[in-house]
Amino acid sequence: MAAATLSAGSVGSVETQHLDLPAPLPLDCGRELYPVRVAYETYGTLSPQRDNVILVCHALSGDAHAAGFAKTPPAASTRDGFGAEGRDRPADKGLGWWDGMIGPGKAFDTDRYFVVATNLIGGCRGTTGPSSTDPATGRPYGSDFPVLTVADMVRCQRAFLDVLGIERLAAVAGGSLGGMQALEWAVRYPDQVDAIVVIASTHALHPQGVAWNAIARESIMRDPAWQDGHYYGTGRAPEAGMGVARMLGHITYLSAPALTDRFGRRLQFADNIRYTFRDPEFEVESYLQHQAASFVRRFDANTYLYLSRALTYFDLAREHGAGSLRRALAGVSARTLLIAFSSDWLYPPAASAEIEEALHSLGKPVEFHLIEAPYGHDSFLLEEAQQTPIVRRFLAEQCAGERRRATRNP
């Protein structure tokens, strides 16, 4: 593994492609969407048997650019949190959000697998979303776009893969909201998924997480520039509110000790406080301002609302098990790899343990790794060194009935 990690390389320069779905996309809310365009990237080579496909699913603020260098870099980095800011990578600007995990010799090894990443339905980076034109009006949907669920995202991915002629997936993988999609795939299409890799995720966000998301959405919707969701073309956008939402989200992605280690209570201007609340006084305040400013340049506020709502809705037990997680998972046939991080308080390891317990009690192949990592939820974007050997071994194994237990004391 060490050698493989050392030899890990980049998928190189990539450009996001686009594809139109041939038929209307049915949604949980009862509506259908048409047309639907999907932005995607692929890395590696599709095998003649089409049996080496890994679908990688992004989180709230991600996109289809998961690996490599973008030929056309976005205005601001698409990498989250410390993933965007914490490391000394000169060319970070155009780097995919999971570049550390996808590539030759990496966790999702493009020498072996054909890795596919799409921008989610409802997104703002190439896939049809609230900023797309509503064919009924000729204007952007805005808040008339249908409210989405994780199941809708997965349906869209399924329809997209159909166009590519890909029936089965060797694996579906993702962190956070991306992990929810992997779980939904295993439940919804049990015969089409060999394995799922669910990282820093949950079967249902806990109430505090629901609350953070509600506050972030309120911040956007209370910004007068939101204009009830129809701000496109008005010259104004709810950047103020989305900036606050991003600051809030950002703090929930990081652990308190990580903030202490990185910023402490250091003042922005070394001499002393300057008696102002308008301007940053502490380095951590300045950092938040920077995070907000860079996010609003690259992300659409309505997409934030739709994706945030979808991830709070997600609840496997409610949607598929009449309240029972075990019942919801009864039909799963995919091997399941769960990874959680000790300092992740937004998606606490306990939820992964619950999934493991449910699958184990059903006799399903499942393994759960609790990784000691200081960075909180953002660890899934940062802890490549610890995740890589786990994911590589898991993917390399043939489907086996046995269950592994690694560190497991969440």
Add this chain to the structure above:
Amino acid sequence: MAAATLSAGSVGSVETQHLDLPAPLPLDCGRELYPVRVAYETYGTLSPQRDNVILVCHALSGDAHAAGFAKTPPAASTRDGFGAEGRDRPADKGLGWWDGMIGPGKAFDTDRYFVVATNLIGGCRGTTGPSSTDPATGRPYGSDFPVLTVADMVRCQRAFLDVLGIERLAAVAGGSLGGMQALEWAVRYPDQVDAIVVIASTHALHPQGVAWNAIARESIMRDPAWQDGHYYGTGRAPEAGMGVARMLGHITYLSAPALTDRFGRRLQFADNIRYTFRDPEFEVESYLQHQAASFVRRFDANTYLYLSRALTYFDLAREHGAGSLRRALAGVSARTLLIAFSSDWLYPPAASAEIEEALHSLGKPVEFHLIEAPYGHDSFLLEEAQQTPIVRRFLAEQCAGERRRATRNP
């Protein structure tokens, strides 16, 4: 103790009084304030020797109405969090924010002590603050009000007590920002304070807490209705932004398990999700809306900014010890009682342990109690039953050199 607690009663009906300071109040920023009016309440009887005075200090959203029933109840409850909402108290409307702790037979026993509570300088409930008239312009100060520190709050309390002819304090007590004031009293006026009771507080807010406060202030200042702080008399106020700030603050006051216990993922409408992000879907979302709406009716946004800034500035080591907490506390002569709550992640018990260690290493009388309580930071408003015997015994003791250790494993 049990008997005393059982016989605990109310201080009855009270009305906030007001008093004007006779001289300008000097501030850390270099400016002076004049005139300064202080809103206050007192409970119990001042002894002829004037040696039974306890000053109670409020937190970010409190006021001078600490106990009893207000003769003129405010529009909305002044009690925070679950303190406002979580208990079945029919007459909660006009009840003081620490009524469970102040009264005959209670922790701060008004049969024995003369308890004084003031509204902080910068406040919005009777004491001079940003909504007061600036004598230089004849208009409300707004954001021209000087930026405050915890030391300024304490200076104002000192000047106020001078007018009342009260030189020494038997104790200064408070939770959260109130505890910071108690610490500042002990450092700044070591010869005038016999004891301090510091609950759910810290010598310096940790970076995550600094961040939460920064985000809350951003939410207010980015609201166009804030109008650079000069919204008084315009018919508009930054209620949208302050509502978000309150939601955010509220979640930080409560523990994640408390939210899970109280709300779980219960839907607001029992049948199913309704595919909307405009309206609450989960009970916890509806609760947050209610919290925001009730807070903006009773609180001024500029006061929120000033008090929030002051509590992030507070840093005993930086202000009084050239970076050393031990040095900052070297001159303290007051007996110190520290109480922290196991589930308080906004003001974690570790900070109280640091204060205890510093005082102990200096040979000062100090005791620290870590209370197991599920409610998070709000516990200081809720866990009367556990705090009462600790506080009563501590206050009853004569000044003693010995140091007590209770539960101490933060």
